[in-house]
Amino acid sequence: MSAGARIVAGREVVVHDDEEAVATDGAARLIAALAAAQAARGHASVVLTGGGVGIAMLRAVAASADRDTVDWTRVEVFWGDERFVPAGDAERNDAQAREALLDALPLDPARVHPMASSTPGHAALEAGDLELVGSADPDQGAGAYAQILTAAAARLGESREVPGIPAFDVLLAGCGPEGHTLSVFPDSPAVHATAPGVVAVRDCPKPPPTRISLTLAASRAAREVWLAAAGSGKAEALGRAAHGASEVDIPLAGLAGTERTLWLLDGAAAAQL
Numbered sequence: 024m025s026a027g028a029r030i031v032a033g034r035e036v037v038v039h040d041d042e043e044a045v046a047t048d049g050a051a052r053l054i055a056a057l058a059a060a061q062a063a064r065g066h067a068s069v070v071l072t073g074g075g076v077g078i079a080m081l082r083a084v085a086a087s088a089d090r091d092t093v094d095w096t097r098v099e100v101f102w103g104d105e106r107f108v109p110a111g112d113a114e115r116n117d118a119q120a121r122e123a124l125l126d127a128l129p130l131d132p133a134r135v136h137p138m139a140s141s142t143p144g145h146a147a148l149e150a151g152d153l154e155l156v157g158s159a160d161p162d163q164g165a166g167a168y169a170q171i172l173t174a175a176a177a178r179l180g181e182s183r184e185v186p187g188i189p190a191f192d193v194l195l196a197g198c199g200p201e202g203h204t205l206s207v208f209p210d211s212p213a214v215h216a217t218a219p220g221v222v223a224v225r226d227c228p229k230p231p232p233t234r235i236s237l238t239l240a241a242s243r244a245a246r247e248v249w250l251a252a253a254g255s256g257k258a259e260a261l262g263r264a265a266h267g268a269s270e271v272d273i274p275l276a277g278l279a280g281t282e283r284t285l286w287l288l289d290g291a292a293a294a295q296l
């Protein structure tokens with residue numbers, strides 16, 4: 024267990040003073056975890072999230088003096104969810120991640136796997152496979168991402184617990200005040216999708232309304248799942264999850280890594296644990 028952490032209902036919880044400290048600590052941990060994965064397995068994989076803290080963490084990685092302890096040419100990058108808007112739209116999680124960090128790294132483009140945009144007909148050749156990067160239909164985009172994950176599982180190692188999905192080294196997630204995580208919202212079709220996979224999400228209460236998301240079951244293929252959240256608006260949902268709420272009511276309660284589940288919070292978000 025890491026320094027300063029306590030266990031709350033099976034999760035390792037680290038509480039910081041403010042959002043900036045959450046982002047800085049998350050960045051340091053991410054750099055260390057990716058370097059350790061490369062030392063152990065020769066490659067590393069991370070699943071990124073959108074949202075304020077998730078993107079702040081990427082900015083902190085970009086600014087870190089330890090950034091180059093990771094061989095970024097051998098890091099495989101995925102997304103846990105994506106806003107289904109046109110390619111390059113500033114609302115897209117991948118566009119925000121590129122701007123915050125990815126554009127500054129010597130990543131291998133064949134190892135960066137964005138989810139589909141809503142711009143139809145865009146396709147790209149990646150790692151010898153045809154990856155669909157744009158479609159008018161979010162279901163088609165979700166299906167394409169499921170294929171990308173299956174191919175990646177063959178390369179990176181399939182999760183023993185969740186067949187067909189890679190055993191990602193780290194999956195990053197945020198959460199909303201009503202308990203959503205990824206783009207899995209309370210009592211929505213996505214939270215009832217128990218088979219591990221990738222789903223199209225419609226009518227999201229948080230704009231934009233159409234998204235693509237891993238299911239909670241697919242997210243649980245990751246070795247380590249880290250939830251980063253800050254602010255009093257997240258306190259009630261985190262408190263309910265810590266006190267046993269179901270993932271149907273509070274989807275973030277369903278986040279769990281096969282080796283570690285870590286919550287990186289500020290004091291305001293941790294107030295009801």
Ligand SMILES: O=C(O)[C@H](O)[C@@H](O)[C@H](O)[C@H](O)COP(=O)(O)O
Nearest residue numbers: 073074075076197198199204205
């Ligand atoms: O695309 C998104 O919106 C997300 O991936 C979403 O799950 C986000 O991480 C949380 O809503 C937290 O967002 P904030 O940190 O901005 O509150």
